[in-house]
Amino acid sequence: MSKRFDEVIPVPRESTKGQRADSGGRRARIRGVPRATIEDVAREAEVAPSTVSLAFNEPERVRPDTRERVLAAARKLRYRPSAIARRLVTRRADMLAVVVPDTRNPFFGKVFQGIDTEARRAGLDVMLFTTENDPGLERQRLEAAVRNRADGIILVGEHRQGPDPAAELLAEMVATGVQVVLVERQVERLPSVWGRKREGCRKAVEHLIGLGHRKIAFVGGLLAQGGSYQRLAGYREAMEAHGLQVRPEWVAEGGFHPAGGREATARLLALDPGLTAFVAANDLMALGVLRALREAGRRVPEDASVVGFDDIPEAAFVVPSLTTVDMPMERLGRRAMELMVRGLEGEVLDGVDEGLPTELRVRESTGPAPGDTVAGAMGGQ
Amino acid sequence: MSKRFDEVIPVPRESTKGQRADSGGRRARIRGVPRATIEDVAREAEVAPSTVSLAFNEPERVRPDTRERVLAAARKLRYRPSAIARRLVTRRADMLAVVVPDTRNPFFGKVFQGIDTEARRAGLDVMLFTTENDPGLERQRLEAAVRNRADGIILVGEHRQGPDPAAELLAEMVATGVQVVLVERQVERLPSVWGRKREGCRKAVEHLIGLGHRKIAFVGGLLAQGGSYQRLAGYREAMEAHGLQVRPEWVAEGGFHPAGGREATARLLALDPGLTAFVAANDLMALGVLRALREAGRRVPEDASVVGFDDIPEAAFVVPSLTTVDMPMERLGRRAMELMVRGLEGEVLDGVDEGLPTELRVRESTGPAPGDTVAGAMGGQ
DNA sequence: AGGAGTTGTCGAAACGTTTCGATGAGGTGA
DNA sequence: TCACCTCATCGAAACGTTTCGACAACTCCT
Structure with missing residues (x-):
């Protein structure tokens, strides 16, 4: 009966010019x-x-x-x-796909942890796909999710500006009954959970302004990797609300990692050595900012202040500890999963669009602007 | 035909005292x-x-x-x-399970990235399970992997000392033809890939001894979370090789995160204020060490030296930048996946046990022992 | 023109479950 | 004792593929 599998005929398959990426050559399955x-x-x-x-x-x-x-x-x-046979007949997978840009970034690691915790509780298994911030890869991964007949898919992470390249595919998935939940991303009509980055960044800038800073730089992420538009918008809002001009040479972009922050800061300092404060798009970049400042001979917080974003575990422990905006990462994941479960239970999630609160955590990396003795009285939201 | 699924009978299921964790109540599947x-x-x-x-x-x-x-x-x-129907008939899933303790730790994030990159290339999909360092949970997750009929499973991360609690289950999986590959873990006869932690730690300690340090502490991970026996062994080896006594009060344990490192260090300093160097089991803990030292009024590297482990991206960017032992994290993942593919192709991986080299990266957090002017000449491996 | 290969397509069985309607054994009330 | 109901169990169909052997239509040779 299982004779057929005892000795696998290794199918000629000589003309392997086949461009079908998903065919993935036959493999032996001998023992067992x-x-x-x-x-x-x-x-x-x-x-x-x-x-x-x-x-x-x-x-x-x-x-x-x-x-x-x-x-x-x-x-x-x-x-x-x-589970395979069961899935076939019940037409339910009890499994979802999670798509994230990059597992190296602790941000996504924590979001995933939140997702996973709730998934376990709901008895769902999880497939994880990474996209490397590449829209083409992202498409492939979404296709993989539907091939696998996942009950639902959680898509994490921003995309570059403009119409969302995944929108059409997502719509098709929704039409066939796949539950979609977005994290830190927005697509019309799809349920979404995100952190209030604009508000968070505004608080950060207002904190700096309250400390007497006037020349404040924004160190954003790479446009091609989702940029950091909301954060940039928050920066602009706060600056303008306080009558401060935003100079183009005060805004730089770099990769979402320490090296990116460092290089961007070096450029900023070259353009305007008078800058006294830096708001980074995430904590990893903020570390790069700190280093760039040190290399430029500036002390933090005496000569310059730095604010990060996310509040990764490391933030409280580096020296100087990082003032940062707390993104509720694990909560984002958990919340997304809660919505997913409700959606799978049949609830309609049409208008859901939840912005989770962010919180400014003031630590050692921010202080009064150099030469400013009247620290104070302007902070708050 | 699909009538049956239009209105799901919500199955009484009142007596839910059922302890079958994997049943996970029925859910509606309406639209689509x-x-x-x-x-x-x-x-x-x-x-x-x-x-x-x-x-x-x-x-x-x-x-x-x-x-x-x-x-x-x-x-x-x-x-x-x-893919479901295909799996059923071909008896191949083209999918594997990856089991890691915790996605928040950048270590596992990077390992996973390596795994994922290679998996994509091989046309395999990946399920990810986390165990929270809990052997019970680990067992459940392994069960989930076999329920899902994964072709293979990559198990990442150490376990507490003593006989491996998963050994039996793993053996059963192997017997039924599931390919198992271990990362940073060793079980008899199972293929394994790991970083040479003992050697790395020895290099770290020898570097410190070369700088004139004599009272060197080891800040290890929690025993219940895999401890850090190899690293501890390397520390011991180096100390003894140089005729230095290892005092019990120079070895502490804490969680594998910054807070763990900080608390352990505070305890160490209380027991012996004369310590001048600290070797931590990972970089996250090393950050905690740095902070604890600062809180104790010690400057790094002038008054005390610190070595981390892993070389996470942040290590080069914190101030002072961290001397650390580079663990080839992504490579571990990639290599594990290569072995997996070979195993799935029928190759027998019985004796495979690969220790990937580690490298000491000297940065700012280590310097000559205080009061020692004859820095030098003893480093090397 | 007839037989032997070759090529392209097809039908049916199999994979391992769940679910639905059927069946038969006991129990109950008249 | 008979009709009826309940309860536990069963058999068969279905889920959506792949694969194997069968078969017809061509091509090629003699």
Whole structure:
């Protein structure tokens, strides 16, 4: 019966000019004792397969002694029901796909942790895909999610400006009943959870202004990687609200990592050595800012102030500890997952668009502007 | 036909004292136009379903015009083959499970990135499970992997001392043909990839000894979370090789995060204020060490030296930048995945046990021991 | 013109579950 | 004792693919 698989015919397949990326050449599957199936258990327990199924899924519907017999047989044969077969017939995967740009960034790691915690509680398994910030890859990964017939998909992370390249595909998925939830991303009509970055950044800038700073730079992320428009907008708002002009040479962009922050800051300082404060798009970049300042011979916070974004665990521990805007990362993940579960239960999530609050955490990296003795009185939101 | 799913009977299920964790209550599946199946495509293209299958999987075996017709039909109907059904019949999932302790730790994030990169290239999808360092949870997650009939499983991260709690389950998986690859973990006979932590730690300590330090502390991870035995062993080796006594009060443990490092260091300083150097089990902890030292009024590197472990991206950017041991995290992931692919192709990986080299990166956080003017001449491996 | 290969397509069985309607054994009330 | 109901179990169909052997239509040779 399983004869066919004992010796795999390695299919000629010589002309491997096949450009079908998802075919992925056949592999051998040689060794391995076959797994027990529901039929094996049924035979062992002397009942019908359907009874075995009942014993597992609706135990109250089978007589206690039968159930015990079935369970014993299952244990004896080390039976583990095949989620594959079950999926096929129930048309439910009990599985979702999570798509993130990059697992190296602690931000996504924490969001994922939140997702995973809730998923576990809901009994859902999770496939994880990374996109490397590449829209083409992102598309492929979304396709993979639908191939796998995931019940739902959580898409994390901003995209470059302009119409969302995934919008059409997402719409198709929704049409076929896949539940979609967005994190830190917005697409018309799709449920979304995000941190109030604009507000957070405004608070950060107002904090700096309150400390007497006037020449405040914004160190943003790469436009191609989602930029940091909301944060930039918050920066602008706060500056303008206080009658401060935003000079183009006060805004720089760099990769969302320490090196990016450092290089951007070096450029900024070259353009205007008079800058006294820096707002970075995330904490990793802020570390780069700190380093660039040190290399320029500026002390923090005496000569210059720095604010980060996210409040990663490291932020409180670097020296000087980082004033930063707390993004509720794990909560974003948990909340997204809660919505997902509600959506899967049939609730319509059409208008849902939740901005979770952000909080300014003042630490050592910000202080009064140099030469300014009247620190104070302007902060607050 | 799909009538059955239009209105889901919410199954009484009142006696939910069922301890079967994996049953996860039924959910509604209401909306959603049905997906096109291979039969729909066959009908549209006026061929048999088996021909559609051929057209996709062995295109050279169907006539070009037929193939074109099939592809056109598929495109028109937005057909996406069901990976589920395919899995059932081929008995291959083209999918693996990756099990990590915690995605918040950048270490695992980078390892995963390596895994994912290679997996994509091999056309494999990946399920990710986290264990929170809990052996019970780990077991559950492994069970989930076999339920899902993953082709292989990559298990990342150390376990507490003593016999590996997962060994038995892993052996069963191997017996049924699941390919297992371990990262930073060793179980008899299972292929494993790891960084040479002992050697790395020895280099770190020798570097410190070379700088004149004699009272060197080891700030290790929590025993319950895998401890850091290899690193501790390297520390011991180096100390003893240089005739330095290892005092019990020079070794402390804490959680693998900044706070853990800080608290452990505070304890160490209380026990022996004479310590001049600290080796931490990872960079996150090292940040905590730095902070604890600062809080104790010690300057780094003038009064005390600190070495971290891993070389996370932040390490080069904090102030002072961290001397640390580079763990080839992404490479660990990539290598594990390469082994996995070879294993899936039928190669026997029985004796494989690869220790990838680690490298000491000397930066600003280490310097000559206070009061020692003869820095030098003893470093090296 | 007839037989032997070759090529392209097809039908049916199989993969391992769940679910629905059917069946039969006991229990109950008249 | 008979009709009726309930309860536990069963058999068969279905889920959406792949694969194997069968088969017809061509091509090629003699």
